[in-house]
Amino acid sequence: MASPLTAKESQSQTRTLHLDPLQDLNDALCSDHHQQQQEQQTFSYKSPLRCLTVRGPMVDNSELPFRMLCHKYRADAAYTSMLHSHIFTESEKYREQEFTTCMEVRPLFVQFCANDLEVLLDAGKRVETHCDYVDINLGCPQRIARRGNYGAFLMDNLPLIKSLVENLVQNLNVPVLCKVRIFPNLEDTIKYARMLEDVGCSLLAVHSRTRDEKDQKKVQANWEAIRAVKNALRIPVLANGNIRHMDDVCGCLEATGAGGVLSAESLLENPALFAGFQTAKWVAKNEESRKYGKLDQADLLVEYFKLCEQYPVPWRMIRAHVHNMLGDWFRIHPHIREDLNAQNILTFGFLYDIIDRLRELGAGVPLHLKDTNAETVSANRLFV
Structure with missing residues (x-):
């Protein structure tokens, strides 16, 4: 092989x-x-x-x-x-x-x-x-x-x-x-x-x-x-x-x-x-947690795109990750999801533009980081 x-x-x-x-x-x-x-x-x-x-x-x-x-x-x-x-x-x-x-x-x-x-x-x-x-x-x-x-x-x-x-x-x-x-x-x-x-x-x-x-x-x-x-x-x-x-x-x-x-x-x-x-859906209403505005799913997706540009993978995989990570965002602005679905051929330029459009529309929801988790995670290296 x-x-x-x-x-x-x-x-x-x-x-x-x-x-x-x-x-x-x-x-x-x-x-x-x-x-x-x-x-x-x-x-x-x-x-x-x-x-x-x-x-x-x-x-x-x-x-x-x-x-x-x-x-x-x-x-x-x-x-x-x-x-x-x-x-x-x-x-x-x-x-x-x-x-x-x-x-x-x-x-x-x-x-x-x-x-x-x-x-x-x-x-x-x-x-x-x-x-x-x-x-x-x-x-x-x-x-x-x-x-x-x-x-x-x-x-x-x-x-x-x-x-x-x-x-x-x-x-x-x-x-x-x-x-x-x-x-x-x-x-x-x-x-x-x-x-x-x-x-x-x-x-x-x-x-x-x-x-x-x-x-x-x-x-x-x-x-x-x-x-x-x-x-x-x-x-x-x-x-x-x-x-x-x-x-x-x-x-x-x-x-x-x-x-x-x-x-x-x-x-x-x-x-x-x-x-x-x-x-956001896993943050309990009575739970003290802080919004960590420096990271959201779009940030993660941009990091993923950059890795894909370095290590190419089939577009079907990339498309699936876009839907998975931006699902909540697309529910707020479904017309952008429809634009994505209408594309038979994807480009990274188009995908970066989707993220820019969502940000301009204010669709983003920051990920949350509990103070207790922050301390634990910084002390202990975890693996996927």
């Missing part, structure tokens, strides 16, 4: 770690075989982190410039977008477009969806010298995963999952991570997690909703299930679900005892989440 380093190596979405699993994860990330495979900067946790924060995987939304933006705003690690293992092994164009990395945003978790042992191993071999973990997507609940027989729908075939993980563990030179959903029955979930640990999974990310609970706005994540899994395992566990701002990070860590947290969709709207910034 053509070298994926042509654009620079990237990172994934990992955010907050507790002390005991932190040491285990640090050992794995900085193990000798990483240093022997390639010359890379050593990743170490020098500040008194409480947890690891990770930018989770999102199809078409976890590309290098966005991971770099999240990293700037204190994401500790990041996932790539979910990569289709079969296409990845066969298409050089797909590899060059979908997998770019840079040393500035490590650790990097590369996630594949797969149901074939040899295809998945081939894909993993192609990236192992450019990442810190290879991840198997065992949590996607969407219809496309059902049709392709991957993601959470492999939960119906645990022997296949066991073989997929075991084959990677035995043949890759980097640790294997699994991102899973829970079963309706807690005992089944714990058995599932123990099976993954027993075959060599080094780090388990648990999305605490079932396969059928797709709508995260309607279904509360089950943090108690994550605590039960964490208590049943020896390997580090990362928690996923209901992470919308730093208060959720703290609440999740306390409730689950997990080594870290992942956030995905919330970061699409607010890439500065792990730096303590909150969108």
Whole structure:
């Protein structure tokens, strides 16, 4: 395959770690075989982190410039977008477009969806010298995963999952991570997690909703299930679900005892989440907080555009981030959103002009930063 380093190596979405699993994860990330495979900067946790924060995987939304933006705003690690293992092994164009990395945003978790042992191993071999973990997507609940027989729908075939993980563990030179959903029955979930640990999974990310609970706005994540899994395992566990701002990070860590947290969709709207910034809708009316007028979503978007100009990505990805970060602004001035949607071909000049127009119309809403979060974040480096 053509070298994926042509654009620079990237990172994934990992955010907050507790002390005991932190040491285990640090050992794995900085193990000798990483240093022997390639010359890379050593990743170490020098500040008194409480947890690891990770930018989770999102199809078409976890590309290098966005991971770099999240990293700037204190994401500790990041996932790539979910990569289709079969296409990845066969298409050089797909590899060059979908997998770019840079040393500035490590650790990097590369996630594949797969149901074939040899295809998945081939894909993993192609990236192992450019990442810190290879991840198997065992949590996607969407219809496309059902049709392709991957993601959470492999939960119906645990022997296949066991073989997929075991084959990677035995043949890759980097640790294997699994991102899973829970079963309706807690005992089944714990058995599932123990099976993954027993075959060599080094780090388990648990999305605490079932396969059928797709709508995260309607279904509360089950943090108690994550605590039960964490208590049943020896390997580090990362928690996923209901992470919308730093208060959720703290609440999740306390409730689950997990080594870290992942956030995905919330970061699409607010890439500065792990730096303590909150969108207006998450600021309680009775809560003393201050408006931090020096940063808003348009500022973040401009930073993202500049990274995209340096490390080009498909325009469909850029368009999606514009809608995600300026959604509230577009609701105030929908005609500008309509102008964006009418553009078949985008340019950076047009996108910068959209932001200027919104600012002139006074559409902006500053992000908020609580004083308590500001102190915590400045003391502890967090990761996406």
